[in-house]
Amino acid sequence: MSPLTAAAVQGTIDELGMPLVSTTFVVVDLETTGGAPDSAEITEIGAVKVRGGEVVGEFRTLVRPSGGIPPFISVLTGITDAMVADAPPVTAALPSLLEFAHGSVIVAHNAPFDVGFLRAACTACGMAWPSFQVLDTARLARRVVARDEARDCKLSTLARLFRSGTTPNHRALDDARATVDVLHGLLERLGNVGVHTVEELSLWQSTVTPAQRDKRRLAETVPNAPGVYMFTADDGDVLYVGKSKDMRTRVRTYFTASETRARMTEMVSIATAVTGITCATPLEAEIRELRLIAERKPRYNRRSRFPERGSWIKLTVEPFPRLSLVRQVREDGAAYLGPFGSRRLAETAMAAVHEAVPIRQCTQRLSPKRHGSACVLADLGKCGAPCVGGESTEAYAEHVEIVRRAFTADPGTLVDGLLARIDALARHERYEEAALRRDRLATFVRSAARVQRMAALAAVSQLVAARRRDEGGWELHVVRYGRLAGAECSPPRADPRPYVDALVATAETVEPAPQPLPAATAEEAESLLRWLETPGTRLVRVDGSWTLPRPAAASYLARVDVGEADHAAARPFDDRRSFRPWR
Structure with missing residues (x-):
């Protein structure tokens, strides 16, 4: 075979979708x-089951409203009250229709009308509407039939165009x-333009733009595997990055009506290629x-684009430290x-510390031997005034230690102080001030819990973990200093230990970052922690200690959450407009 000749590869069922030739369609029509x-009822149901171009069954019943x-309905349809007097009610007719259509694709002309009545009937009968895939021949015809062929897309018009053996008669x-x-x-x-599956048929009946439809070919080079896909423009600029357990299936959705985001439609119109990067595991993706x-x-990704822009609160190193x-x-x-994702959140957490601990808020550099002038905070009793010698370095260090422990270990002193302040404000009915301090406390505690968990993982030089896969075998990951250094899957029924050894030997070399930073972004560390803490994950090797201080900030989250839940529930009325003043 010539090196330029591609080998033929048989596609999988997942790649082909649902072939039209083997799909069962149930074509439904109602009279009402x-x-x-909401104001009318079904009087007749007709349905025809077809597969491979052949009729395999029919269903017909009158329904007693x-x-x-x-x-005027009797004149239009020919159905009278006398004809339906002995007919079954919809509660008896509907289950029979649903059983007849089970496992099929529902087809109707002007489907929203017929499906809308069937859904309403299910609701009235206390039944759940099955998750049928629905095709609308009227909507499909508007995209297939030219205007010079048919003046409209009514059923009678299309029946004449396609030489139907049955004349529609209501x-x-x-x-049907x-x-x-x-x-x-x-x-x-x-079929003459390459539509051979139900998925492709759904695409043609949808409201996708021609540009989206024409670019379906971009998904063909993307594998059916877990990984990351990138949409790129003509100049090689990456427009959008996403992940999926099945990249090709996910990429295909960008060219269908299921994609409703305006910015994604714009992105697809610019994209000229999609590249898939296969990953060993969903976590690696x-x-x-x-x-x-x-x-x-x-440019079309909204999150995670600028991790370097995060804000940190720093407890400085100097004779009289500050935030x-x-x-x-x-x-x-x-x-x-x-x-912190924004400066505002960082300032909120900083305000919680200043509220609970009297450390200085001025920015000047202070020396125990040289004094300056006191600020208004000293007069208010919110600072010990080390700037004028009101507090020695030893006494001030006690406040600093409370803050340092709140950052790195137990924030109990800070939390208790703020909770006492919140309770006092609430007793004096100063609820808005209490709520403000509660929000500050919640922001601080969550941030402290997050950084402590992240720092604990970042301190581990190497951690190997595994989780059993549904299809057999194990997902294996090597984490070094809070960064994913390697990922692999062991085959079903194989001993995973050789694969662990090989993965450890070939994993990325990682250097530690300054504490509490992981050797990756904070988002990556959080993703790793979520996976590690999922039930079923097993630790294979841990070099060093993966521990949290006791007690840690996370132990105070429940107290914060209870307070926020109480606040959320303290809304006696959602809408006061219905209340009338006393006369």
């Missing part, structure tokens, strides 16, 4: 007493038979997505809290 399900049939079974012929005529035309977004900063907002963590012996 009116045009709206609870009220009379309007005269009786349910006859109209005519719809079958219309469906086959449409499928014959679409999640991590690779984060890294690629941070590295390439695709400072910084962008970077340095190896300088300081204590850090973060990262």
